[in-house]
Amino acid sequence: MTTRVTIWNEYRQEHTDAPVRRIYPEGIHGAIADGLRDELGIVVRTATLDELEHGLTEEALASTDVLVWWGHVAHDEVSDTVVDRVQRRVLEGMGLVVLHSGHFSRIFRRLMGTSCDLTWREDGGRERLWVVDPSHAIAQGLGAGFVLPEEEMYGEHFDIPAPDGLVFLSWFQGGEVFRSGCWFVRGRGRIFYFRPGHETHPTYFDANVRRVIANAMRWAAAPGGEMPTYGHRPEPLEQF
Amino acid sequence: MTTRVTIWNEYRQEHTDAPVRRIYPEGIHGAIADGLRDELGIVVRTATLDELEHGLTEEALASTDVLVWWGHVAHDEVSDTVVDRVQRRVLEGMGLVVLHSGHFSRIFRRLMGTSCDLTWREDGGRERLWVVDPSHAIAQGLGAGFVLPEEEMYGEHFDIPAPDGLVFLSWFQGGEVFRSGCWFVRGRGRIFYFRPGHETHPTYFDANVRRVIANAMRWAAAPGGEMPTYGHRPEPLEQF
Amino acid sequence: MTTRVTIWNEYRQEHTDAPVRRIYPEGIHGAIADGLRDELGIVVRTATLDELEHGLTEEALASTDVLVWWGHVAHDEVSDTVVDRVQRRVLEGMGLVVLHSGHFSRIFRRLMGTSCDLTWREDGGRERLWVVDPSHAIAQGLGAGFVLPEEEMYGEHFDIPAPDGLVFLSWFQGGEVFRSGCWFVRGRGRIFYFRPGHETHPTYFDANVRRVIANAMRWAAAPGGEMPTYGHRPEPLEQF
């Protein structure tokens, strides 16, 4: 079975910000797509903010099994229509993987119902990610965890609902911790939030980060039950 | 310590619908308030849709520890301003108890991030509520559960996030089941959804339903940790 | 990838009890195995209480991906050695599917840490199972749920830890409800408890029940992260 992935990227800082362009000359979406290139059974498309309907038309989403979301400086430019559409598709069963600064995206805040706020510092210190659920599919191939030599810090409190499950916790050199790999179910859809990926660090070229994202694609796309039907049921199942 | 409760009611069908007025001549909010009258340490106010700012001004919410919400036919008339305000107050720590058809209220859907849809039938059959968490404060005084002789049916699938905890499950005479008492934490706030309370049945006069609501007031108002601060932390706690 | 399943059955009442033998002439394990016969990639063995080491030798468990457990009248005859061994294998990553009266098995109580008690009545009434998590792999192919025309009743309170996830709820004709499909993670292992299957009803020939069990085999065997190592870490990762 093929998993059809759409990688969505805001794709602005790659144009405006030389250090970002230097690290991600093909865009952050390009680096993420490159990381999935050799994954069997995963077919990748990309979409960006400045495309028509942000590249997320009804047709595009209808043929997407898992949507990856990276955004940072232009969350507010994502239209109501597209936020509504993505939310509906997630509730119908499309997977959603939200990366790093996507914690503040309209779609993530919409699906969480909270502020999704946190503390942060661009100090380029080390981040250590630890596996706290060794049974989880997203932890496959990552041993006890892994290190990112330089990253932005995100610290608790992270204002999300208690995740349905926690896969990774992060340790930061500057003294903070963070719930870095969190999964949620909303409707029929599976959501994974994964913390690393600041635009000034080459995080999406890291082999372990790529492993996490590939694992998340398969986990989020795995088949579940059928889409429920809702509403009026005029006839009781049992007579009384 | 006093718990300051505001009971919000849409208060429309009591005016337009003779059978509802007959059961709730003082309004659904009046019946709920009456049920809390003898509870020590609980002070009750009410507010309704057609008041200025739906009776939920900044001042009113600032002095509310727990907000009770009943709405049905006019969810869409609740303003953006008030939905935003209530959401913010919940994240800051105000308790919220959502009753019955409030599952479709804008504030509940906002906080859940899902459709909050379900199946339903106005058959007036029996509902049996069973306690599934005997450790929970909201289960106090309710034994193994209780019976409502006539109610509307709500059936699964109920499209909510998996609750942080489940207190009651309902059995319906017509063959369905429902997660009838669910708690959630969002930000610093505690939320309880309680299913019973269709406007054509005298549910809010039932002694067990009143016990659940009084218990929920105390649970939702209980003190927690402090409100977090978010944002930039320019100085690391540890030097490197 | 092949999933190696071992179906364990107490296999006593099939010998001592004519009505049970009539329904399950090949044993309950035989009926469950028969239900998995046409499942691609699932290889089935069986084991029973009266075999040497109850058929669950180190070798047998080492080559088992998912163990299915049915027991009822002889829980106490399962040896400490085998309970210890199965627990260890679950923590290492073997899946475990516990059926019906297995709620009182030594291995389930050991892994849950609670009494696993419940209420019950052999009334042969209808049971309706409702899907409450349409995203879950075990709900695949079951629509909104299904009906068993005759079963034993199990009622709440069911004394288990809050499950990591709830897939099915049951409605019973006599007025009770039950958390009928519950999953848990313990160590690296995935556990599914599935309620139906009293020995005097032909439940394990039911197509929907067979679908649930086949789904549970695949879910419980799916690969996760690596087995952690524990203990002393004399060298800090960061110098100070």
Next chain:
Amino acid sequence: MTTRVTIWNEYRQEHTDAPVRRIYPEGIHGAIADGLRDELGIVVRTATLDELEHGLTEEALASTDVLVWWGHVAHDEVSDTVVDRVQRRVLEGMGLVVLHSGHFSRIFRRLMGTSCDLTWREDGGRERLWVVDPSHAIAQGLGAGFVLPEEEMYGEHFDIPAPDGLVFLSWFQGGEVFRSGCWFVRGRGRIFYFRPGHETHPTYFDANVRRVIANAMRWAAAPGGEMPTYGHRPEPLEQF
């Protein structure tokens, strides 16, 4: 309402180990008891391993609302009888607060069903505890978290069931993280595991640690629903 607390301490290393005796001349239980001295409505007793029945007779437990557990080098000397008794009392509704090396106590492993293993290093580095659930009663008065200047390190993976809720996460100077404040419900009982408290550090004199423990006493003792009754229910509630 008075909360009756029993603080149980193994109380061995205070006799055999000079550095421990120097820090805890009145025993670890003495220091914990001292920390609760000025808490209104909390009445404290202590009990130790070498007392008759480890000081945990039926009578002692029957009049205990919350039991605190500290043990380290003599877990295996705790008798089956006492482990069974404490487990039964927890399921009936007694609170249990397990401290630090109590993760390996027989009672905690019994209630969790897992190995409760972890990684560790006695490096005396800094530990930073962060609040991840600001709604929780146990987080009261602790702001965003607090620092312990010297402690033993405990690292993930911590082999426990996913907690029903997470209150604190720890950061360690040597590079690890840990789920340091975890709550669980088992039966009617509430359980809190709190990580800090190695015998060679003055942790139980720390004001914040004392605040956590006092908060945990009130949380674990708070009233819930009634003790369920289990077993045969010969009469259906609904006729069919």
